[in-house]
Amino acid sequence: MSDLNQTLSLFARAIVSGEAVSTEIIAAYPNYSCDTAIEVYRNNYRGNLHDALACAYPVIVQLVGDDFFRFLAKKYIEYNQSSSTNMHDYGAVMANFLADFEPVRQLPYLPDMARLEWACHVAYYADDRVPLSLESLAQIPAARYADLVLQTAGQVIRSSFPVAAIWQAHQSAMSEDFHLDLSDGPGIFLVSRRDCFVEVSELSVSDADWLQRIQSGQSLGAATMETIERYPDFDLQAALLNLLACAALTSFSLETTT
Amino acid sequence: MNLPANDLLPCSAGIGLRAPHYREVLDTLPALGWVEVHNENFFGGGAPLRTLLKVREHYPVSLHGVGMGLASTAPLNEQHLSALQRLCDAVQPVAISEHLCWNSADGFVVNDLLPFPYTMEALSHVARRIDRVQEKLGRQLLVENLSSYLSFAQSEMTEGEFLAELVRRTGCGILFDVENLYVNVCNLGVDARAFIDVIPHEAVKEYHLAGYSVCDGCLVDTHNHPVYPEVWALYEYVLQHIGPRPTLIEWDSDIPALPVLLAEAAKAQLRMDGCHE
Known part of the structure; x- marks a missing residue:
């Protein structure tokens, strides 16, 4: 593995999986700690993916409310790493996730709504x-x-x-x-x-x-x-x-x- | 590489055009030099592309990428590049830019603009990828300096030196984000004057301005605020030393009413008009 790849891989693990980063890799700063810096990147990562999910599932956001959706998105992100550099691809397996997500048991139509919304999202961004x-x-x-x-x-x-x-x-x-x-x-x-x-x-x-x-x-x-x-x-x-x-x-x- | 020059951007102020303002901009056609949009929102067809083509009838459009990952160690995404090429063919943008950052490595994808160590190894790697992008698009790419919250002990040069060398090796241009530089000055102790002195001024084709927020002592490039006085001051210094260039106001979250954005652009225009090279 090249040096660059190794450094980026460690950085990615710190953001996505919450692993600690070696301070040999990362320099120190005048106004905040290295942990703060990594935490900013973790927040960005989760925030960007949350926004991608909210954009793909606007009706579910309305049905469950912003706060609950934030919780739901946090859990979804925990179990589903991003795999595409195009953010509009993120969130494809929400229906399956919701089917197994205990806190929404009382809303049995939610997985089907996710299927419907994902189909709409894909259609919206499809080629002409x-x-x-x-x-x-x-x-x-x-x-x-x-x-x-x-x-x-x-x-x-x-x-x-x-x-x-x-x-x-x-x-x-x-x-x-x-x-x-x-x-x-x-x-x-x-x-x-x-x-x-x-x-x-x-x-x-x-x-x-x-x-x-x-x-x-x-x-x-x-x-x-x-x-x-x-x-x-x-x-x-x-x-x-x-x-x-x-x-x-x-x-x-x-x-x-x- | 001998590439068509990227001097089509009008030397005036523009705004980052985001979805909440599409309708109003098309209905009212405010006086604006140009607009910039994020590529990835227009990679399919349908309503987004249709809207952008309407905008294109009234304003020069610059395409700004957030997903290419020029420094990623995952292979360059040829699908992404082809989508960008199709978009360029449809829109005929006045400029195309990408960030000096990575978003994908070793099986991980992080949908963000991430810094990397400025080493000789990274330099060859990024230069090869810029070559490939410029070859595919048949035109010059502008590469934007990054706002960072950390830096790497292994770096062998500064970001400014890295950018200057990229320009020399690939013929790419520079999109100088003045707010990003300010963020790095505060966060990482970067020397603003040294950055401005080391980058080749003739390669700078565009400026960006935006607002940041502060999180536990760290300036975060959130684009959710008017441009701060300190950033205006740095912009004025940049205008004096590099000269006027097309300047964009970016605002990406807590997006305000269009007139607020236009007023910010007018402030940039005023400073450009008052600047004599």
């Missing part, structure tokens, strides 16, 4: 993609429809709770007199970005089944057949129009038939 248009699909000969392999944007979220309604209620444009019954029941939601706007829309169980088959790489023919087998009422044309309107389909290729 030109959504698929009806016109370009129309150019495919009907005989080849079954071989279409569609690329998608957007993520399907399944929840036992009405998390999309809770999410909507916490967007700033919404009115404040909002009442919600958690027993409103389960929902399936699509998070997508149309132009610049991240949208959360409800999906029917059959449309969601079909979209997830498409996302797993099945051809249009195979996905449609299997969805119809499970949901005989599935309407392919309506599903396509709905998903095109949400900009959830981005491009296609034709599976070569062998």
Whole structure:
């Protein structure tokens, strides 16, 4: 290990893992101790990651309050080191963390809300993609429809709770007199970005089944057949129009038939 | 390396443009020489990039990086660099800058601007990485001096000497953060005059100004306060010795109303106007 790498590694361990730093490495200062200096870096590290989490999970911040979120973020940071130099990547496993986080047991919908918010965060920062248009699909000969392999944007979220309604209620444009019954029941939601706007829309169980088959790489023919087998009422044309309107389909290729 | 000169920044005062002010700046188009934004907030597409491109229609934009980690010992993140290149192609910035710091080593990522020992080994390492960035972007990178809360016993030179040597080896420019230097003077006993004397003045292409806070005797570069009188005084000294350069007011937490920021920029402009090289 090079000298530089060794020094940086010791410094990183002091910040991230709380290890002591050798004073042979670090010089002394007129107005404060070396421990103070390291503590400033530890605070910066935690503060920056806290801010990244608060930016990715604004609804959860509102649901649990700033103080509790600070506690929650502190615990999350303790167990989840940063692994990307882009701070917008931090916080991806919040849903799993919350599912095991004892202090939020009474808020059983929180992990699903985290899943929904992370999908929104990812959609917000995603690269621009030109959504698929009806016109370009129309150019495919009907005989080849079954071989279409569609690329998608957007993520399907399944929840036992009405998390999309809770999410909507916490967007700033919404009115404040909002009442919600958690027993409103389960929902399936699509998070997508149309132009610049991240949208959360409800999906029917059959449309969601079909979209997830498409996302797993099945051809249009195979996905449609299997969805119809499970949901005989599935309407392919309506599903396509709905998903095109949400900009959830981005491009296609034709599976070569062998 | 023969790189396009980085003299596109107007020699006037600008502000660090942050999300709370996007709407107001676009609606009111205040008189401002230029604006600077943090690269990483615009690495995707969508609303952030769209907004920045609108801003670009009215103001020269400088791209300021906080995540490249020029001194990191982890390999240079080519994905990050490609994202920056795409952003440059879209925005056509008047300047591109990064900090003289690290954020990733030995499997650790610390999302902060961290100091390192100024050794010959570090010098070759950082120079190679600047070469790579400039080669990829096809233009000059400005490298910013860092505010630090500690220094390393192994350092073989000062930060100013290190920067001067980087300029000589790579042709990079210097973004001189006057507040960072002030923080280092107070925290680490750095000699401000020696720093100013040792860096090549013609390589200095931009100044930064901001406010700090104090934590247990340590000045912390929090960018949450107006510029302090001591920093204005140092800025005036810098103007006399190096000359006027495009000057940016940075404010990143407890962000005030836009007029407060504009008033700070006007104070910088006044000092630039009063300075005769």
